[in-house]
Amino acid sequence: MLSDMLPVVVVHGGAGFVPRQRSELSVSGVCSAAGSAYGILKGGGSSMDAVVNAVTLLENNPAFNAGIGSVLNVRGDIEMDALVMDGKTLASGAVSAVRNIANPTQLARLVMEKTSHACLTAEGASQFARAMGIPEVPVESLITDYSRMRWQKNLAADANPVECQMGKMGTVGAVAVDTEGNIACATSTGGMLNKMVGRVGDTPCIGSGGYADNNIGAVSTTGHGETIMKVTLARLILFNMEKGQSVEAASDSGLALMKSRVDGLGGVITVDPQGHWAARFSSLQMAWAAAQSDTLHYGLYTGEHFTQNIDDPESHYPKYKA
Numbered sequence: 463m464l465s466d467m468l469p470v471v472v473v474h475g476g477a478g479f480v481p482r483q484r485s486e487l488s489v490s491g492v493c494s495a496a497g498s499a500y501g502i503l504k505g506g507g508s509s510m511d512a513v514v515n516a517v518t519l520l521e522n523n524p525a526f527n528a529g530i531g532s533v534l535n536v537r538g539d540i541e542m543d544a545l546v547m548d549g550k551t552l553a554s555g556a557v558s559a560v561r562n563i564a565n566p567t568q569l570a571r572l573v574m575e576k577t578s579h580a581c582l583t584a585e586g587a588s589q590f591a592r593a594m595g596i597p598e599v600p601v602e603s604l605i606t607d608y609s610r611m612r613w614q615k616n617l618a619a620d621a622n623p624v625e626c627q628m629g630k631m632g633t634v635g636a637v638a639v640d641t642e643g644n645i646a647c648a649t650s651t652g653g654m655l656n657k658m659v660g661r662v663g664d665t666p667c668i669g670s671g672g673y674a675d676n677n678i679g680a681v682s683t684t685g686h687g688e689t690i691m692k693v694t695l696a697r698l699i700l701f702n703m704e705k706g707q708s709v710e711a712a713s714d715s716g717l718a719l720m721k722s723r724v725d726g727l728g729g730v731i732t733v734d735p736q737g738h739w740a741a742r743f744s745s746l747q748m749a750w751a752a753a754q755s756d757t758l759h760y761g762l763y764t765g766e767h768f769t770q771n772i773d774d775p776e777s778h779y780p781k782y783k784a
């Protein structure tokens with residue numbers, strides 16, 4: 463029998479540090495994305511529709527490092543990565559190093575649904591997008607003043623690139639279980655600030671940036687991609703759950719291993735087939751929101767967990783009102 467905790471959707475807006483003046487934008491962004499995706503699930507929509515909807519909204523929100531607002535590479539250009547995975551069939555689709563696309567996650571979904579491949583990159587991904595009728599957008603339209611300012615700051619001779627990298631990471635992701643018990647995940651990112659041209663991170667790599675399996679659950683990750691890949695963080699957490707750990711314990715032990723073994727910080731959102739969920743991170747902050755049983759849950763700092771009725775948009779994120 464299906465759990466009465468379904469449907470559920472959990473969303474993150476990236477592990478890292480959110481400057482104070484941007485915290486309200488980040489928290490309101492994840493809250494409205496979770497609310498919108500929850501509406502789809504309540505209307506009988508699929509978990510895949512819900513996660514793509516949530517991540518599309520976050521890609522369209524310049525507060526996050528995905529779609530518009532993506533960080534710039536060393537040349538001042540944008541190269542984005544995205545992944546979706548369907549827990550029913552274990553089908554996945556990804557794109558990496560795409561430039562002229564407003565919503566890489568929608569393109570990743572088309573890779574899953576319309577090709578026999580799991581990942582398309584760079585120019586090939588653009589060609590495929592054109593063939594699918596996805597409009598090209600100028601890269602400049604995805605670049606914000608904020609991302610250009612951070613790029614320039616990081617080019618300066620006295621810049622501390624590591625500190626900057628661990629600054630606002632802002633990758634976005636979603637995991638969901640629908641009323642039929644189907645599970646899906648989606649993750650999207652502009653990657654790491656001032657990265658090398660052609661650098662592909664963890665996000666489009668199945669098992670690292672995300673994983674979904676109806677039999678176990680789903681995870682979407684954020685954090686330093688090179689270290690996430692060393693421990694295949696998403697699949698590691700699901701492996702912990704296969705061994706009997708709860709969503710929370712499995713997420714915490716996955717993040718703890720990443721810290722102790724490869725000195726990496728990050729964050730994850732996790733669901734299981736019953737609708738248990740967790741939003742955990744080892745970074746200073748991670749904007750997250752979850753929607754379940756007509757209740758919106760959200761937080762930004764470790765230990766924070768605010769709740770409110772989902773139909774009460776006025777009182778969203780009261781803690782973060784400027």
Ligand SMILES: NC(=O)C[C@H](N)C(=O)O
Pocket residue numbers: 476477527631632633651652653654663664665683684685686687688690
């Ligand atoms: N913000 C992030 O989470 C970055 C992403 N994981 C990457 O390394 O590309």
